[in-house]
Amino acid sequence: MENAEQEYEETVSTLREMAPHLESLMRALTAAEGIPIHYIVSRVKTKFSTLQKLNRPGKNYTGIGDLTDVLGIRIVTYFPDDVDAVADVVKREFSVDGENSIDKRALLDPDRFGYLSLHFVAKLGEQRAALAEYVRYSNVAFEIQVRSILQHAWAEIEHDLGYKSSSTVPREIRRRFSRLAGLLELADSEFTEIKRFLGERDDAIERAGETAEEVPLDEETLFVFVQRDPVITALDRKVSRALKMNLEPPQREYAVLLLHCTKGMGINTWQELSDRLKSASKVLYDFMVTWILDLYKDVSEPDLGGLDAVPPGLGVYYLYLWNIASGNIPAEAYDFESLSKARDYTVRLQSLPGGAQSG
Structure with missing residues (x-):
């Protein structure tokens, strides 16, 4: 435990230094693609959370270097289709660890409740990692979470209610969660359709021009x-x-x-x-x-x-x-x-x- 604490202290300063650079980079990349973003925020796990994860039963971590989410960045979009657009940027601009990345949207059973989001484990891309301002972060693995604003609202409320697993939730509450999840998914879909309709309409008006x-x-x-x-x-x-x-x-x-x-x-x-x-x-x-x-x-x-x-x-x-x-x-x-x-x-x-x- 003492070695882990020392390793955390040695590692965390670099991660805290890297976090704002990663935020700025993601803002620039999404802005260049014209992807509307609600917010982008980074965080570094606390010492308590990090050590707790290292000592989790059934895991064989040898040190902090085995953890890929001590540094994390969360990207919240307005619409679910923009989640996929951000995902394309991440895959293009970073070196993604496909084996440890997960698309929770694909894992959620239709009769289960839960939030939908993308979780990438990544490092800086080879070309960017070679730049002087990024070279010291070239071997740092970090997590990128991407979700829509309604998906984020679900995750925050679910977290605040204290339910980490559906097995701990009473049957009646599970039914209510399922209904709410369906409503939020429907709302996300409808907002996307409204955006698409207005975009097509604006395009038609633009083409009309002076005539x-x-x-x-x-x-x-x-x-x-x-x-x-x-x-x-x-x-x-x-x-x-x-x-x-x-x-x-x-x-x-x-x-x-x-x-x-x-x-x-x-x-x-x-x-x-x-x-x-x-x-x-x-x-x-x-x-x-x-x-x-x-x-x-x-x-x-x-x-x-x-x-x-x-x-x-x-x-x-x-x-x-x-x-x-x-x-x-x-x-x-x-x-x-x-x-x-x-x-x-x-x-x-x-x-x-x-x-x-x-x-």
Whole structure:
């Protein structure tokens, strides 16, 4: 036991040093493949857990070098198909010990409860192990666990309840566990199908591009529209430059607000919206800049009452406001002061040469 404790102390410093490198490496590799990851975390077994495993009955460990999971890294994905994508990365980038690696998804009987995950035992790949920053870790074996977020939730709850083996679980609890496992597996499958459907839909919208006369506007199509339509993207860039503001990344939440605006204007398709923006682009630009500069007097201040950057698609909102101020659609819930300002700007801008379009 004393020798094991000494060996642990000699080994653990290297493992603790390696752990953050391994985390960073996996983040970089999965990001390069475009795999969405919930989180990646590493851990080094405690001395107590390590010594307990070394002295487990029925095992003939000769020392810590026989253990392959003292250093471990856990990768939690959002979807179960991403577990397979991560597995492909691991197999390609590391030297995997196939004999000691295990896919628990393939072992689980249909009438048994338990969590599904992949467990790899691996070392650094030959080329990476030869690099100066990794050479000292070239012979270190470690464990990589990969599971989806729902699989992880199952494992954490099961662990918290204290059940390590199904043989210790009362029959009624086993039945409940089985039902829950089925529900989680179904949920994982449905989330994957939803992701696939939305991906195929976005691809179809992307292919439609500027010729999308028949593409109906909804949250998804409008989200793509504000990123791809040349009229709205040009207007966003022009306004952001005039206001000396950054252009925000696109947000789906903002597309929900813009969808309310398009419905209020009676606009139902991608092409209709693009045409309306194009016909009003000059006066709309003047209207936006005049309104925002008056509302936020000093644009150099970091806090502009909530508008510190231009969200993609802002022109759609101001097209809506322009139509309200012009009397083309009902004022709805706009406060009197804002509506009076908007109407004043509308009258002023419409009186300018070339500014008579109402949008």
